[in-house]
Amino acid sequence: MEFNIWPAIGWSLLATAQPGFAASEKEDDIIVEGTVNARFVPESNRSLPFTVNHYDALALEQAQIKDAQSLLWQTPGVALNTDGQNPESSIKIRGVGSINQVSNDDxxxxxxxxxxxxxxxxITNRLLDIEQVDILKGPQGTLFGSNSEAGVINIISNKPTERFEGHIGGEWGTRSHAFGEMVVNVPLIDTLSSRLALQYDQQDAALNNQQDGNKPLTEPQNFAGRVSLGWQPDERDTVLFTADRQRQRHNAAAMTLLDGRNEISVPKGAMDDGGNDTTLTLNWQHEWDALLFTSVTGWGRYYHFSAGPSIDARISERLYGTDYDSWGMFSDRQAMFSQEFRLASTPDSPFFWVSGINYLHTGRTHRYNGGWSEVPGWDYDPMNAQIHRRFTYDGIALFGETTFPLTERLELTTGLRHSWEEIGYRARWHANPGYANPGPTMHNDDQSLFEHYFTGRIAVNYLLNDDWNVYATWSRGHKPGGFSNWDTSIASGEPSTPYKAATVDSYEAGAKSLISSLKLEINPALFYSRTRNDHYFALIDPSRSFATVTENVDTESKGAEVSASWKPHADFTLKTGIDYTRATITKLPANSQSGGRTGNRIPDVPLWGASFAANYSHPMQLAALPVVFNANLNYRYSSPREADIGNHFKLSETHLINARLGFKSHWGDAYLWSTNLLNNRSPVFGFDYPALAVEDGGTGRGAHVGTRRQGRVLGVSYQYYF
Incomplete structure (x- = not known):
């Protein structure tokens, strides 16, 4: 009994009686084409008329990717703006996405x-006991709805099976790295199986604290757990329930000067950051002779908090010539409920189709406490207050997509979705006792938005021959309007100005091939996107105030990607890729306060990227013990990228190498490994503080600030399968 609501490539390491050894035995010497879940059913990647980056469990293991953030850094065409913990982290795919995120909902x-x-x-969530991850590029609004104007990250966990099996293991390394994982699959009765997965990890923060003996700022700790129950009462029905829990502590978001030093300067213990996330899913699928019915129910609660100085001493001394004390905090709570019903074709149908209805409700509260600050002008700063905001979202949508043959070689894909959405917003601003501006010290804001719209796509896929097919796709994406987390107009009694809905028209043309005779897979693609009204929030005068304004910006993105896999020998696989993305601003509002100009490059998006992976596996004898020797090398390069919309400075290029080598045997798997082998400490995000004149209390010098990535970690690991 296998609970395969989303069937995918099996990982033989977990499917054999003695997986630690048998998984590495050679089964064939050709590339096995990936099976992706981009449209709720298992399909060949080659059959889809858009790009999908596919990672199965073995690929994640070989690249030493254990969390979503690490995966995104390694994925071509994906740009990330994050301090590692902040829930407002912004993701762009092929240059499409918010210039910077003005709200968690943006x-x-x-x-x-x-x-x-x-x-x-x-995105900091752990990839615990994962079957596969598919990153779908380009607007996916037809099947996945709003907010998918750039793409989708589709994560699928391993499901319970009818066998008793599992593994337990750990890692130990430099920078206080410790990692432990346990997975146990237990069949309960003939029709019911369970699976438990637990994971814990910790590691020193990326920056050291000058005010604490130059020790690591914090020691982030993450705990993840999942319980899965699979029930198959008969041949036509499958039910899967999963409960996920993630807990993070001491993940302080550290922002300091980007001057080449891996240091921050804050009082000892002054910064903290963490969260608790719970997600429940219930999936039921019933199969008739020519029809599949699927019900997907989801419920979740998510909490994040962050507290600490608003700027560290190094920034303060550069801008103001002294170490000004400050403190603030914010928290974010979100509850989610979703329900989707789908009808679809069966796997043996002559053509693919799916239709359904989706409902999603979210409620979110964002609380901010300005605490205190000695920075000049703070007495008059609108952030010198306590601000409580409540956001609600209710959306319902009807959707459908089909792929059917026009000729023996030509397929047409069409999809359409109509969405109705209502966004609610309530806010209360209450000035702190030290607020010096005259007038009321409390204001309220209560608004709502309603919109309905279409998204969809049209694509053709043509089979040139047994090895090559070419495709072309147009798709329309949409992101609803809404309200900023940080709008400060409420301090003047003015209602918040909502940001506008964003739309994107995206075009992609490419080819996909699997040339078995050469043991080669190659996938080139060209893309072009035009986005209207994506979003940016600007600090009006960041050198002395945190007052903000939200602006709508038009952008353009064009480029190319090519990926290839080659298996010249049964023991050896090479994978490589090159990506090029030119993403620019095409229109700004009149009198923009962002500092940007038409033609500026979109921040965080590198012009060039390259990736390379080499995986070697060879059975051998170690004394009298049969083992399999494995060696893996993964490299990712990103060219310098602009730090902000004003293009004031660039973030340096990135070179990331993860490597490992070791043995698999009946007695377990043992490896030596390293992440970030080159110790590349390039910034992960940046921000420009303009200079404050001496007569206004400043030094006349600006500052480039941000945070840097974790350095090299060396370690050992051991894992035992049963």
């Missing part, structure tokens, strides 16, 4: 876990 990439939407800010 997302352009949807993240799905077992068919259920989870907040994008959870």
């Amino acid at each position: 997302t352009s990439v949807v993240t799905m876990l077992n068919g259920v939407y989870i907040p994008q800010g959870n």
Whole structure:
């Protein structure tokens, strides 16, 4: 009994009686084409008329990817703006996405876990006991709805099976790295099986604290757990329930000067950051002779908090010539409920079709406490207050997509979705006792938005021959309007100005091939996107105030990607790719306060990227013990990228190498490994503080600030399968 609501490539390491050894035995010497879940059913990647980056469990293991953030850094065409913990982390795919995120709801990439939407800010979540991850590029609004104008991250966990099996293991490394994982699959009765997965990890923060003996700022800790129950009462029905829990502590978001030093300067213990996330999913699928019915129910609660100085001493001394004390905090709570019903074709149908109805409700509260600050002008700063905001979203949508043959070689794909959405917003601003501006010290704001719209796509896929097919796709994406987390007009008694809905028209043309005679897979693609009214929030005078304004910006993105896999020998596989993205601003509002100009490059998006992976596996004898020797090398390069919309400075290029080598045997798997082998400490995001004149209390010097990535970690690991 296998609970395969989303069937995918099996990982033989977990499917054999003695997986630690048998998984590495050679089965064939050709490339096995990936099976992706981009449209709720298992399909060949080659059959889809758009790009999908596919990672199965083995690929994640070989690249030493254990969390979603690490995966995104390694994926071609994906740009990330994050301090590592902040729930407002912004993702762009092929240059499409918010210039910077003005709200948790202002997302352009949807993240799905077992068919259920989870907040994008959870990119730090652990990839625990994962079957596969598919990153779908280009607007996916037809099947995945709003906020997928750039793409979708579709995460699918391993499901319970009818066998007793599992594994337990751990890692130990430099920078206080410790990691432990346990997975146990237990059949309960003939029709019911269970699966438990637990994971814990910790590691020193990327920056050291000058005010704490130059020790690591914090020691982030993450705990993840999942319980899965699979029930198959008969041949036509399958039911899967999963409960996911993630807990993070001490993940302080550290912003400091980008001057080449891996240091921050804050009082000891002054910064903290963490969260708790819970996601429940219930999937039921019933199969008739010519029809599939699927029900997907999701429920979740997500909490994140962050507290600490608003700027560290190094920034303060550069801008103001002294170490000004400050403190603030914010928290974000979100509850989610979703329900989707689908009818679809069966796998043996002559053509693919799916239709359905989706409902999603979210309620979110964002609380901010300005605490205190000695920075000049703080007495008059609108952020010198406590601000409580409540956001609600209710959306319902009807959708359908089909792919059918026009000729023996030509297929047409069409999809359409109509969505109705209502966004609610309530806010209360209450000035702190030290607020010096005259007038009322409390204001309220209560608004709502309603919109309905179409998204969809049209694509053709043509089979040139047994090895090559070419495709062309047009798709329309949409991101609803809404309200900023940080709008400060309420301090003057003015209602918040909502940001506008964003739309994108995207075009892609490419080819996909699997040339068995050469043991080669190659996938080139060209893309072009035009986006209207994506979003940016600007600090009006960031050197002395955190007052903000939200602006709508038009953008353009064009480029190319090519990926290839080659298996010249049964023991050896090479994978490589090159990506080029030119993403620019095409229109700004009149009198924009962003500092940007038409033609500026979109921040965080590198012009060039390249990736390379080499995986070697060879059975051998170690003394009298049969083993399999494995060696893996993964490299990712990104060219310098602009730090902000004003293009004031560039973030340096990135070179990331993960490597490992070791043995698999009946007695377990043992490896030596390294992440970030070159110790590349390039910034992960940046921000420009303009200079404050001496007569206004400043030094006359500006500052480039941000945070840097974790350095090299060396370690050992051991894992035992049973």
